[in-house]
Amino acid sequence: MSGQSTLVPGKVSPQRGVPASITRPEYVGKEAPTPYTGPEVQDAETVERMRTAGRLAAQALVETSKHIAPGVTTDKLDEVAHEFLCDNGAYPSTLGYRGFPKSLCTSVNEVICHGIPDSTVMRDGDIVNLDITAYLGGVHGDNNATYLCGEVDEESRLLVERTEESLRRAIKAVRPGRQINIIGRVIESYAKRFGYGVVREFTGHGINSSFHSGLIVPHYDDPRATTVIQPGMTFTIEPMLTLGTHEWDMWEDGWTVVTKDRRRTAQFEHTLVVTDSGAEVLTLP
Secondary structure: OOOOOOOOOOOOOOOOOOOOOOOOOOOOOOOOOOOOOOOOEOOHHHHHHHHHHHHHHHHHHHHHHOOOOOOOEHHHHHHHHHHHHHHOOOEEOOOOHHHOOOOOEEEEOOEEEOOOOOOOEOOOOOEEEEEEEEEEOOEEEEEEEEEEOOOOOHHHHHHHHHHHHHHHHHHHHOOOOOEOHHHHHHHHHHHHOOOOEEOOOOOEEEOOOOOOOOOEEOOOOOOOOOOEOOOOEEEEEOOEEEOOOOOEEEOOOOOOEEEOOOOOEEEOEEEEEEOOOOEEEOOOO
16 A cells, blocks of 8 residues: 555635636536436437537546646646636536536545645655536536556555446446446445445436436445436446545545545546446547
């Protein structure tokens, strides 16, 4: 395990502007989004718009990841993602969502999720999760991935590889007629092979014209998750695996979630649409 010191909050730069020509989600400028009351099953036209938004979000993730290197700040990653999305006519979904101040989440080492980009300088040996969502054509496309910064220790590298594998296995388990709990069962059973923790309180979610529709997709074996998977449903799967405990603390910023034991954690995410025979990934570049 890396012997690097734990993170501390950095300085957050002023919020970046979005051209007036770009359509904002309805929640921008509000304390919270309007609760979603529409269906979890989307029509073909909505799914097609989600393909476009998802593809752009995936491209933004790839482009931003190219800038991960020792000596670079997480705020620089925010600048890259923000400019890429805006240059392509999309609104960065996280910007202004329940007051979140930036255009992506940057979660380093022990940060499970929702890290705020700031003056933190990435170091050789860090692992860095980028979580980017694009709002385009009235719908959202949401994806994230964890990257290696420089020379990373073997324990951390394996955690990253296996977390991505857990997502692949979960996607393959999606079938119409199954309960949504199959997703968490597959992830948790795989994670247990290696003694990893599986974060419980932060989950996958329904997504469409709403960033978070209300549908919950647990990543652990939760018998309460009895929603039946149907063709046309759109949601994310985004497992968060930890080297130690799945328990967590939150920083005073109200967003940054860190492992309680400050051991490392990794996450990967795709947005999916359920097909007649399985699932199609919408967040492919």
